[in-house]
Amino acid sequence: MSKTYPPSDEQVKTAHVDAARYDAMYAASISDPEGFWAKQAQRLDWMKAPTEIKNVDFTLGQVGIEWFRDGTLNVAANCIDRHLEKRGNQTAII
Numbered sequence: 227m228s229k230t231y232p233p234s235d236e237q238v239k240t241a242h243v244d245a246a247r248y249d250a251m252y253a254a255s256i257s258d259p260e261g262f263w264a265k266q267a268q269r270l271d272w273m274k275a276p277t278e279i280k281n282v283d284f285t286l287g288q289v290g291i292e293w294f295r296d297g298t299l300n301v302a303a304n305c306i307d308r309h310l311e312k313r314g315n316q317t318a319i320i
Contacts, residue, residue, distance in 0.1 A: 274298040
């Protein structure tokens with residue numbers, strides 16, 4: 227796939243992450259995936275914060291990939307409840 231769709235000027239102005247920050251985040255996710263995702267996990271409200279970030283097994287016949295397996299989240303609290311105070315009057319797309 228070689229076709230690209232560049233963002234509009236308005237999208238660029240209102241983006242939460244610019245190209246330089248994206249490149250830095252991507253590099254961090256590749257060079258230190260556990261550290262990168264541990265930092266990203268701090269952006270969520272955990273009922274029980276994870277201590278194990280990544281558990282992977284690529285053994286033939288028993289491939290398994292788990293992220294934050296010992297953590298507990300309340301999806302409704304993270305997707306809706308924590309945003310109500312500032313955005314309660316806006317429509318949520320879930």
